[in-house]
Amino acid sequence: MLEKLVLKGTPKEIGKQHGEYGKEQVMKSLETYEQLFYGYQKISWIQAKEKALQHIAAIEKLDAHLIEEMEGVAEGAGVDFEDILTLNARSEIALGNYNGKSFSDGCTAIAVTAPLIHDTIIAQNWDWKARQLNSLLLVEIYQKNKPVITMVTEGGMIGKIGMNSSGMGVCFNALLTNKKTNSIPIHLGLRSVLNSHTLSEAISKLNNGNIAAAANFLIGNDNGNGSGMAVNLEVSPFGIDVVGETDGKLVHTNHIISETLKKSLEDRNEFIFEDSLLRKKRAQQLIQTSIRNGISINEETVKEWLSDQFNAPNSINHYENYMTPEHRRMETVFSIIMNLSKRQMYFCHGKPAESEYKKIQQDE
Numbered sequence: 001m002l003e004k005l006v007l008k009g010t011p012k013e014i015g016k017q018h019g020e021y022g023k024e025q026v027m028k029s030l031e032t033y034e035q036l037f038y039g040y041q042k043i044s045w046i047q048a049k050e051k052a053l054q055h056i057a058a059i060e061k062l063d064a065h066l067i068e069e070m071e072g073v074a075e076g077a078g079v080d081f082e083d084i085l086t087l088n089a090r091s092e093i094a095l096g097n098y099n100g101k102s103f104s105d106g107c108t109a110i111a112v113t114a115p116l117i118h119d120t121i122i123a124q125n126w127d128w129k130a131r132q133l134n135s136l137l138l139v140e141i142y143q144k145n146k147p148v149i150t151m152v153t154e155g156g157m158i159g160k161i162g163m164n165s166s167g168m169g170v171c172f173n174a175l176l177t178n179k180k181t182n183s184i185p186i187h188l189g190l191r192s193v194l195n196s197h198t199l200s201e202a203i204s205k206l207n208n209g210n211i212a213a214a215a216n217f218l219i220g221n222d223n224g225n226g227s228g229m230a231v232n233l234e235v236s237p238f239g240i241d242v243v244g245e246t247d248g249k250l251v252h253t254n255h256i257i258s259e260t261l262k263k264s265l266e267d268r269n270e271f272i273f274e275d276s277l278l279r280k281k282r283a284q285q286l287i288q289t290s291i292r293n294g295i296s297i298n299e300e301t302v303k304e305w306l307s308d309q310f311n312a313p314n315s316i317n318h319y320e321n322y323m324t325p326e327h328r329r330m331e332t333v334f335s336i337i338m339n340l341s342k343r344q345m346y347f348c349h350g351k352p353a354e355s356e357y358k359k360i361q362q363d364e
Contacts, residue, residue, distance in 0.1 A: 022077070023077045030087065040094045049082040057182045107125065107254055110249075110250065110251055111171075119222070121299065127332050130259055130330075137207070147194070148164060161190070165343065167224070168340070177265040183209060220338070282316060303357060
């Protein structure tokens with residue numbers, strides 16, 4: 001189980017603590033993505049760094065503190081700033097203009113809210129490279145004039161999946177498309193959501209083509225006393241769109257739903273029907289079955305959904321598919337459930353069908 005790292009101070013100090021305490025994880029991430037960039041795009045690490053530098057202007061315009069924090073991570077880990085920037089732009093570099101074949105995707109995100117239940121719960125299985133199991137960090141970040149963040153991330157990356165003290169939480173689904181820009185990298189967009197106090201503030205940072213590549217951000221926000229909601233926000237360099245149902249349940253996997261976004265982007269997921277669509281339909285089926293059977297939906301119910309092994313290896317609880325090339329094999333690396341009403345997180349390091357969840361209470 002991961003030990004929670006508490007990071008405090010200026011952006012530079014927060015980053016330096018991340019780099020110092022998580023140096024081993026940072027180095028694992030650098031090794032993983034050097035291999036992955038070559039496997040997906042046939043580019044060297046030097047070429048990847050050149051691509052990452054193209055995002056600097058957009059990041060500085062959004063929030064210069066993000067640059068300072070990445071500088072701190074680099075200093076703490078004893079690597080170059082460009083190395084850390086490249087990790088934070090890894091989705092754009094690897095997936096933003098994907099031309100490969102036989103990509104085995106992953107990640108199933110779920111939200112249940114009012115009127116279905118009283119609380120606001122968002123959750124997901126994060127499916128990616130198995131070796132990144134050892135690169136994960138659980139961090140709690142204290143920043144001036146911003147909410148406290150509890151987040152699970154990969155070593156060196158300052159934005160990913162988590163929640164904050166304002167009742168904001170975000171999950172993430174990768175989308176493979178044919179276009180990207182030099183705007184804000186997806187993972188720094190995730191951090192921007194977690195730096196926000198309100199849902200409107202979070203969405204404003206993602207709108208108007210601000211995000212460099214396509215992805216789905218499942219964002220929840222709860223103000224207490226049953227006053228909460230969640231949205232599936234498909235983001236892209238060409239704008240955003242809200243997709244999904246409005247009856248207290250949402251599911252998203254790894255294909256574009258928005259007809260608006262499809263007008264500007266080509267969905268290059270090779271296994272929409274064999275993998276992504278089936279996981280989405282299966283998650284919706286599990287939710288509907290619980291409702292039909294009158295089962296009380298809570299964190300334990302969500303754990304069961306995320307542990308589902310129907311249609312393995314391409315199940316919600318995802319396993320490596322050994323029929324694909326090594327660098328394209330994915331599995332569930334961690335599972336996370338966030339009750340935003342109670343400011344509680346349940347984290348499973350590894351596959352939920354095989355491992356236990358640990359409750360993490362956000363400190364005030």
